[in-house]
Amino acid sequence: MTSALQVLIVGGTHGNEFSGIQLLQRWQQQPLRFDNLMVQTLFANPKANQANRRFLDDDLNREFTPERLCDFNLVNYEALRAKSINQQFGPKGASQTDLVIDLHNTTANMGPTLILLQDCPWERQLAAYVKAQMPEAVILMELEKSYQQWGYLCTIGKRGVMVEVGPQPQSVLRHDILDQMDQMTQLILEFASLHCRQELPQLSHEVEVFTSVENITLPLNDEGKPLAMVHRRVEGSDFTELAPGEPIFQYFDGSVGYFEGERTLYPTFVNEAAYYNTFAAFSLADKLKLEVPAV
């Protein structure tokens, strides 16, 4: 008999992203049951939620780098909470948890996005499975760092993924967004259960994924203040083509800034409210077809 996979579903890593928190409540009342999965849930930052903020002192979803987890001089609230979560469900790199699914909202028009941090057969098959069941789903791979080097909470698991659904303003619960997050999360669990039991159905031969390329910051003046906002051409255009020469910035002096890339890329996280303090405008991703290993 195959032993059960330990799965952790996390909501409220950011206190003002309400969908995951609401789903945890639902699943505590109506537990998720999938063959061969032991599913636990974690409300990661209830104190930030009480304060209706993303975090109290520091972004919890950046605390889980190996360096920060080992640095006992970091004593802000989220640094301590990270160490506690890592102790309870990790430890990172030698985890008792097979899979962590962390639930997030974005103010950007990204639809239901599955964020993967590794490009291995398991991830490609998961991507193909989710896309087949939920065609509106978007797969975004963040591969700029190794899985272990990311500071994301989900990396305390042997495998970790994020479900990122928007557009939803902070501190709002949208019905449509909640349903999308529910559906995507259950598909991931279904996949993990089928994969564990070696009962996956036939999958497509290839799957479309976006891979993150770079972050685009607003142009700043000498004092570090923004000189421009995101141009309306790019607003709400997550995962659609952006060609070299197209407008990306509307300067406050009336002039326009253009995309100086050498090839067509795809904006993501356009105008994400949580990044206002970093002056992030959007990120750019490439679109690829990846081969899906046969089941």
Added chain:
Amino acid sequence: MTSALQVLIVGGTHGNEFSGIQLLQRWQQQPLRFDNLMVQTLFANPKANQANRRFLDDDLNREFTPERLCDFNLVNYEALRAKSINQQFGPKGASQTDLVIDLHNTTANMGPTLILLQDCPWERQLAAYVKAQMPEAVILMELEKSYQQWGYLCTIGKRGVMVEVGPQPQSVLRHDILDQMDQMTQLILEFASLHCRQELPQLSHEVEVFTSVENITLPLNDEGKPLAMVHRRVEGSDFTELAPGEPIFQYFDGSVGYFEGERTLYPTFVNEAAYYNTFAAFSLADKLKLEVPAV
């Protein structure tokens, strides 16, 4: 010669509504000039903006009731700021300022909305003028209280109006929303200038306005926690018809709540993030055609 009207344009009454704050910066560099208007600007709550919050202690845009302005036991930050603003640009009821225009954002899909707090010939003519120049504009009259009884900042002026533009998440600056706020504000100034000089053009005989009727709160359990969220039928449907019997609440137990009104009304402020702590779901307005007094 007609004496100049004293006009005050206010931004940042709520610290995380960025459009008005940005427009103030633009207009400080490129001052607004309209015949017969003396235009000043006010950044109402820069400390809340620094904290990237709507307010520090209390909602500044509810502080301007006659009672609160006179209550010197109210010593929270916004209560003090309100008294200072009232002293500088009011005082309410005997104001040195002829017109206050207060600029706001909403996370609701309300488009460019002009909120009026009185239904007098001046307001009806303003509504007709703005609608003629900007057909996508929506006029919302809040008449449940007398002008003086509202706690809104703009009521410190002899006349006060609010420009409310969305959808825009808190802490985000959208190009399209900024342009709509800019256009509507300049149309109000243009109207005030033309009205003052008795040079208004011919206006339409009637104008469509929405008048607010009631606030709809989420259903709560005995502990005061929400039992439901706004149903997807109503999400994003500001200023569109809602008929009796249509779904308005999706309960977390899976059941649906229906609109029990006796006639078709129009939701406004659907899922406004700033009202999360009051459990407001949306407001309802009626739609009317009002006669516009001849120029």
